[in-house]
Amino acid sequence: MQSANMLLKKILRSSVLPFAAQHGMKKDLFPLCRTLSVSLCLKQDNSCQPSEKLDLDAWKKVMKSGLQEEVTETVSEPQELSSLAAARETLEMWRLAGRSVPENMSEEQLKTFMECPSKSAKKKYLRFLYLKELCKRNDKRKMEEKRERKLEAQEQTSKTEETQRSPFMSLWDSTMDKAYNWRAAQSMIFGQPLVFDMSFEKEMSVREVTNTVKQLVLSESCNRRSVDPFHIHFCNFKDDSLYHKEFLKYYREAWDKLLITMTDQCYTEVFPKEKLIYLTADSPKVMKTFDHDKIYIVGSMVDKSIKKGVSLARAKRLGLETAALPLEKYLLWNTGAKNLTLDQMMRILLTLKDTADWKKALEFVPKRKYCGFLNKPVSELKKTLDLMNTLKFGKRQQEVQKEFAKIYSKKYKLK
Amino acid sequence: LQPPEKPLDAEEWNRLRENFRLPEVFEEVMLNNMIRCNSHIDVAKSLLTHVAKRNGDVAYNILVKYLTLCVQQGQVSEIHDVYDIMKARFKILEIGAYNLLIKGLSNSDQWRMALTILEEAKKIMIPSRTSYESCIKAASRHQDMNLAFELHNEMLAKNVVPTLDVLQSFFDFSRGVKGAELQKELFGILLYLRENQIYPHKTFMQSIKLWFESIPGENWRGHLTNIKDSGQCPVCNHQLEDSNLSEEEYNNLSERIIRDVIHGTDTFRKTSPQEFEAFQTFVENRLPFDIVIDGLNVSHIKPRKMQCENLFDAIKCLAKENARLLVLGRKHMLVNSSNWKREIMKEMQNKADFFFAENITEDDAFLLYATLRSGKHCKFVTRDFLRDHKACLSDSLTRHLFRKWQRGHQIVLKPMVSSLFSQQPAFRYDCVVQTTGDTWHIPYKEVFEEKYSYRIPRKWLCIQQKR
Numbered sequence: 001m002q003s004a005n006m007l008l009k010k011i012l013r014s015s016v017l018p019f020a021a022q023h024g025m026k027k028d029l030f031p032l033c034r035t036l037s038v039s040l041c042l043k044q045d046n047s048c049q050p051s052e053k054l055d056l057d058a059w060k061k062v063m064k065s066g067l068q069e070e071v072t073e074t075v076s077e078p079q080e081l082s083s084l085a086a087a088r089e090t091l092e093m094w095r096l097a098g099r100s101v102p103e104n105m106s107e108e109q110l111k112t113f114m115e116c117p118s119k120s121a122k123k124k125y126l127r128f129l130y131l132k133e134l135c136k137r138n139d140k141r142k143m144e145e146k147r148e149r150k151l152e153a154q155e156q157t158s159k160t161e162e163t164q165r166s167p168f169m170s171l172w173d174s175t176m177d178k179a180y181n182w183r184a185a186q187s188m189i190f191g192q193p194l195v196f197d198m199s200f201e202k203e204m205s206v207r208e209v210t211n212t213v214k215q216l217v218l219s220e221s222c223n224r225r226s227v228d229p230f231h232i233h234f235c236n237f238k239d240d241s242l243y244h245k246e247f248l249k250y251y252r253e254a255w256d257k258l259l260i261t262m263t264d265q266c267y268t269e270v271f272p273k274e275k276l277i278y279l280t281a282d283s284p285k286v287m288k289t290f291d292h293d294k295i296y297i298v299g300s301m302v303d304k305s306i307k308k309g310v311s312l313a314r315a316k317r318l319g320l321e322t323a324a325l326p327l328e329k330y331l332l333w334n335t336g337a338k339n340l341t342l343d344q345m346m347r348i349l350l351t352l353k354d355t356a357d358w359k360k361a362l363e364f365v366p367k368r369k370y371c372g373f374l375n376k377p378v379s380e381l382k383k384t385l386d387l388m389n390t391l392k393f394g395k396r397q398q399e400v401q402k403e404f405a406k407i408y409s410k411k412y413k414l415k
Numbered sequence: 416l417q418p419p420e421k422p423l424d425a426e427e428w429n430r431l432r433e434n435f436r437l438p439e440v441f442e443e444v445m446l447n448n449m450i451r452c453n454s455h456i457d458v459a460k461s462l463l464t465h466v467a468k469r470n471g472d473v474a475y476n477i478l479v480k481y482l483t484l485c486v487q488q489g490q491v492s493e494i495h496d497v498y499d500i501m502k503a504r505f506k507i508l509e510i511g512a513y514n515l516l517i518k519g520l521s522n523s524d525q526w527r528m529a530l531t532i533l534e535e536a537k538k539i540m541i542p543s544r545t546s547y548e549s550c551i552k553a554a555s556r557h558q559d560m561n562l563a564f565e566l567h568n569e570m571l572a573k574n575v576v577p578t579l580d581v582l583q584s585f586f587d588f589s590r591g592v593k594g595a596e597l598q599k600e601l602f603g604i605l606l607y608l609r610e611n612q613i614y615p616h617k618t619f620m621q622s623i624k625l626w627f628e629s630i631p632g633e634n635w636r637g638h639l640t641n642i643k644d645s646g647q648c649p650v651c652n653h654q655l656e657d658s659n660l661s662e663e664e665y666n667n668l669s670e671r672i673i674r675d676v677i678h679g680t681d682t683f684r685k686t687s688p689q690e691f692e693a694f695q696t697f698v699e700n701r702l703p704f705d706i707v708i709d710g711l712n713v714s715h716i717k718p719r720k721m722q723c724e725n726l727f728d729a730i731k732c733l734a735k736e737n738a739r740l741l742v743l744g745r746k747h748m749l750v751n752s753s754n755w756k757r758e759i760m761k762e763m764q765n766k767a768d769f770f771f772a773e774n775i776t777e778d779d780a781f782l783l784y785a786t787l788r789s790g791k792h793c794k795f796v797t798r799d800f801l802r803d804h805k806a807c808l809s810d811s812l813t814r815h816l817f818r819k820w821q822r823g824h825q826i827v828l829k830p831m832v833s834s835l836f837s838q839q840p841a842f843r844y845d846c847v848v849q850t851t852g853d854t855w856h857i858p859y860k861e862v863f864e865e866k867y868s869y870r871i872p873r874k875w876l877c878i879q880q881k882r
Contacts, residue, residue: 056422056460058464058467059468062467063472064500086539094509096474096505097509097511203680284775309684312684312775314683316683
């Protein structure tokens, strides 16, 4: 390679085209000739004259010289690729082009990829896998760093040989687990029921179901850890459903030991109807206080495409009472949908149950969704806000002034 | 990072690279900036040479970036070289590179090469619409209209939606050419506009007009005009198609509204079966209505007035010549409140039929049902664009039917300074591309981009053949 470059440089220095043609390298030099003629034309504009010793097309030589062996290789390979292999090939090219494509893909993932109905669906799926891979890799790296640090720390302590004795017995995780389980078991006898309605599988995509199960697992764990847990019921739960399959992925053998009531019955069959309250963001009724005698129902549904009124329809069909959290009343809402994740719901309900303090409970609403807590009712704030907006945009000046004067008559006098 | 003005040698590149924050991506960033500043191609070449000498290879993404620069500057021979190298180096290319190659080559005299690359790209994915666009434009620029239409049809068959630009180019390049086949294809495009309710923009309209007028021996003449409210063209006195649906279309639409909009996946989402049944019997007993009014929507027209007064004004304004009115409302209107006075409500109920739905029911669906059930003459009043209901319909054909029906049957009230309202009546004629054989009427938009899908153009191109 190096020698070829040297040769080229020499040719260029002598810079005579016919000379190149005379030389026995016609084939290799062909592109060179073409581009040389181009650069000859370019010489007219002086601003961009290549310095004499620079060979601008040397890279093409390099690329082609590296090829000779590879070309023979590819020819010997079978031309017909299976569709899977072809897809893999395309993905590899995308990765080379710098798109967000995962490095490794399993056969199953590749099949899902090929079944995506549209280009954008494919892109989204790849991006999802790519980010997942990235997260995994980062986690692994962090774990390794942590392990190293631990080892180092151990070495140091072993050097100093100073084992401190604590006056308390150390409580291990298993002991904690036992305590939590004791509480959960108690709640199964004496606790207030909380129902998760598991009848939404048909309304969700596979991704949404997996997300739902993840949120349910989180809710279960924070319920178990609370001081006074709910007695969780999974109602309308079918044994061979997608929910069940996903749960098994998380819990494995622990699934059968969970301190939760699972039933394929509807909540109306398990509990008296007049005690049930269906919590849904679409409800026209707003929850005022947390009632310890009622049984609240939460729909186990992740709803990315905002299917309005699905859970309200369930409650309507069964003639149940409904309620929504008083988000508007206590929070100055900023952005985002008013439906919260299941674990956020769980934390809010647990806090309400323990403290009956709305402000404390609504701390669990994501901070990005609201601007702040309200100490005045919204209607009053809205009035001032409207006034401010009209003042800002200078519309209907007179009317605004009049209104302003009406509200703030003491401080402001109209002349 | 400013790209250099002149080609640099290896040492100079090395120095620049070392001074850069992230040496690993130096080449990429540099090439990106070259593309942005449209640097001279020799500068990029010298960078590539430097990379090749250092690594013995040039990475794919760098090649693609270089290709982008070449395409941007129309360096055809360079595009060729890069293509040769890529093809020899990689088994297949990805769609981005194909797009670039097609775009670069279709503008040159080697445009046929772009077609072979398009064929190659088809093997791995459906090519983008811009790729098709480049090829079609190249073919029609070189007067190979057959090929252009072939590609166009292929594109439609693959559900790739052509840009208005491509469609326009067909008319531009066919100007002055005679041929029965060609004419048929271009009429086909006009019918495509009709079927999909697409309105050409002003420059596109000009191309259509010029093409018609250029057909040798056929003597077409085009005029720009505004159609009267009666639906008559002032230029040729031709009466435009009316906006009524055919019997079959009408039945189809009513059925689909009931199935998709009212019931959907779960009847309880918008109403309840009992309520819908009650509404059905209510409507059947009082059929047919002339105007159906969305009470809540109308009551908000003037924000400074009491809501029931607004509704009363609207009813007074619409109740002429014994028109039978149906007002849809919600139960909360019946509760005496500051906005809904019981006496006024009583008085209104003498003038029109009222149906009060539950407070959480979506009454728009009922509005559609009652209007459709009353027959073709019945109109409805709301300021709502009904976009969410249109979206519930599952296929585009029914959505087009819905739009057409909506245009012909929706009355929009507008607040006026004096106490009454101005009515924007439903259109009597249908606003689509239409023909009678020796005339064409084509609605067009003044501006290029479509801002509101519900807004329809008022300007028309009238083309007629003078024998």
